[in-house]
Amino acid sequence: MAGDIKKVVLAYSGGLDTSIILRWLEETYHCEVVTFTADLGQGEELEPARKKAEMMGIKQIFIEDMREEFVRDYVFPMFRANALYEGTYLLGTSIARPLIAKRQIEIAKEVGADAVSHGATGKGNDQVRFELGYYACNPDINIIAPWREWDLSSRTDLINYAEKHQIPVPKDKRGESPFSQDANLLHISSEGKILEDPWHEPDYDMILTRMVSPMAAPDKPTEITIDFEKGDPTAINGEKMSPATLLAKLNDLGGANGVGMIDIVENRFVGMKSRGVYETPGGTVLFHARRAVESLTLDRAATHMKDELMPRYAEMVYNGFWFAPEREMLQVAIDKCNERVNGTVRLKLYKGNVMITGRKSPNSLYDQDVVTFEEDTVYDQRDAEGFIKLNALRLRLGNKLKT
Numbered sequence: 001m002a003g004d005i006k007k008v009v010l011a012y013s014g015g016l017d018t019s020i021i022l023r024w025l026e027e028t029y030h031c032e033v034v035t036f037t038a039d040l041g042q043g044e045e046l047e048p049a050r051k052k053a054e055m056m057g058i059k060q061i062f063i064e065d066m067r068e069e070f071v072r073d074y075v076f077p078m079f080r081a082n083a084l085y086e087g088t089y090l091l092g093t094s095i096a097r098p099l100i101a102k103r104q105i106e107i108a109k110e111v112g113a114d115a116v117s118h119g120a121t122g123k124g125n126d127q128v129r130f131e132l133g134y135y136a137c138n139p140d141i142n143i144i145a146p147w148r149e150w151d152l153s154s155r156t157d158l159i160n161y162a163e164k165h166q167i168p169v170p171k172d173k174r175g176e177s178p179f180s181q182d183a184n185l186l187h188i189s190s191e192g193k194i195l196e197d198p199w200h201e202p203d204y205d206m207i208l209t210r211m212v213s214p215m216a217a218p219d220k221p222t223e224i225t226i227d228f229e230k231g232d233p234t235a236i237n238g239e240k241m242s243p244a245t246l247l248a249k250l251n252d253l254g255g256a257n258g259v260g261m262i263d264i265v266e267n268r269f270v271g272m273k274s275r276g277v278y279e280t281p282g283g284t285v286l287f288h289a290r291r292a293v294e295s296l297t298l299d300r301a302a303t304h305m306k307d308e309l310m311p312r313y314a315e316m317v318y319n320g321f322w323f324a325p326e327r328e329m330l331q332v333a334i335d336k337c338n339e340r341v342n343g344t345v346r347l348k349l350y351k352g353n354v355m356i357t358g359r360k361s362p363n364s365l366y367d368q369d370v371v372t373f374e375e376d377t378v379y380d381q382r383d384a385e386g387f388i389k390l391n392a393l394r395l396r397l398g399n400k401l402k403t
Helices: 016-029 047-055 067-080 096-111 126-137 155-164 243-256 281-297 300-319 325-340 383-402
Strands: 007-011 032-039 061-065 115-117 142-144 180-183 188-191 222-229 232-236 261-267 273-279 343-350 353-360
Touching: 007 016, 007 096, 016 032, 016 115, 016 155, 032 047, 032 096, 047 061, 067 096, 067 232, 067 243, 067 281, 067 325, 096 115, 096 126, 126 142, 222 243, 222 281, 232 243, 232 281, 243 281, 243 343, 281 343, 281 353, 300 325
Parallel strands: 007 032, 007 115, 032 061, 115 142
Antiparallel strands: 180 188, 188 273, 222 232, 222 343, 261 273, 343 353
């Protein structure tokens, strides 16, 4: 296959690993490499990636700001499902991979490339997410996964390879990194090294970059309101914002109040367990605020069915099946359910907590005349007797069979 590859589009961060991959692809496949760097809000200056690619002789370099598309077309649809993997993880890394994969395939078509490549390891979930995305967008694409092919098995091997091929190695990359991080506008994940022992309590002040720890958060709560239209947030404190701008603002507000850190052990799709520390301040605020406005506007049965479907939806996203027909089918039902999810939520952020203090909606199903404990004329409490007896009928019959 090596002789058949003429041009490959590499998902390129500009870091040491993908720079080594860039040179390895050229050396191993004798092909032209095109680099693609996506700005998904990782908070890093991306122009150094361009300079490094140019220094390494790359002629076609794509660096694109995809923050709005990422939040509007991937994060917000996923949040309409209230998706939580294994009850805790807001899927921050998972949801970024299909967008990168889709754009890589589009670039491959634009430049006439016959292959794509990524820097995910053979032990993780990202290799699956990238490659399922590639195949969904182009069933005939060639995929090169260097970590599954090369014989570079240690940090020392990587640095030796870099030095042999005149790839600059920053001083901070020569030592063993204490953990590995991946970031985008929705979250930052920290995994590996010192975090691999699930009993070891790390120094969270050293790890956290988007938020303070709850213990270091201010003693005074921050109160905000969030407006929703058809399930998506549109304004903070009455100020309309674009999707990416709004999520960035929620990151600032949540992060300053210690909201959104989880330390979890999860089940990877490839079969092993892994431990990670995830920072999702804006997403955590958004998750609780959405549930609050849904509590007013969604019918009981619709709410419960949505909650039943959520774990399946979350698993699809986690495992990389964003472009699968079953996820798209579920999305239609979820979006239909969100048509009435309009309104405003008031909340307080305080030392890691998101406290809902009020919610209102023009589509509210909450009827104060019905629920009041005071005297009313719209609800006959005697109706409950027949309702209870009908629901108890099978229990009463079953009990008679026991005697």
